[in-house]
Amino acid sequence: MPDITPAELKQRQAAGEHPFIIDVRETWENEEARIEGSQNIPLGTLPQKLDELEDHKEQEIIVHCKGGGRSASAKAYLTQQGFTKVRNLVGGFQAYQQA
Template sequence: MTDITPTELKERQAAGTAPVIIDVRETWENEESRIAGSQNIPLGELPGKLEELEDLKEQEVVVHCKGGGRSASAKAFLTQQGFQNVRNLVGGMQAYQQA
């Protein structure tokens, strides 16, 4: 699955068709700024949360971090765990805030 641009994500949110959004930044980063409707699961905690995320394996999931590095790791990890439709937010939170 191709990654998603901030513009596409904002359009989907406005249309009410936003995918599941997981913020893999640290909790303190999420507290400073967050994408509406996202859930915060820091990258280091992702392996321990797999059971909670089991229902999302067939759904579209967007992962994001500050600039795209940690979320690229999260996308690779989730894909390895059988998630079929994981997309990385291109440019991360920095790009989202400027879009």
């Protein structure tokens, strides 16, 4: 799936949508600031959390980190595991805050 821009995500949220968002930053980063409604699963723990994500396998999943690098890795990993609708937030949380 194509990645999603911060503007598109904010537009969808403003319209009342609640997409499934995974924040792959470390817990301390998430505690400082976060996208409302996102679930924090640090990238290093993603393999251990696959069972918890099984219900979302066919749903759109938006992954993000600080700048987009870690979430690109998360997107690739989840796609390899059979998740079909994974999108990376372009520019990460930094771009989201500025959008």
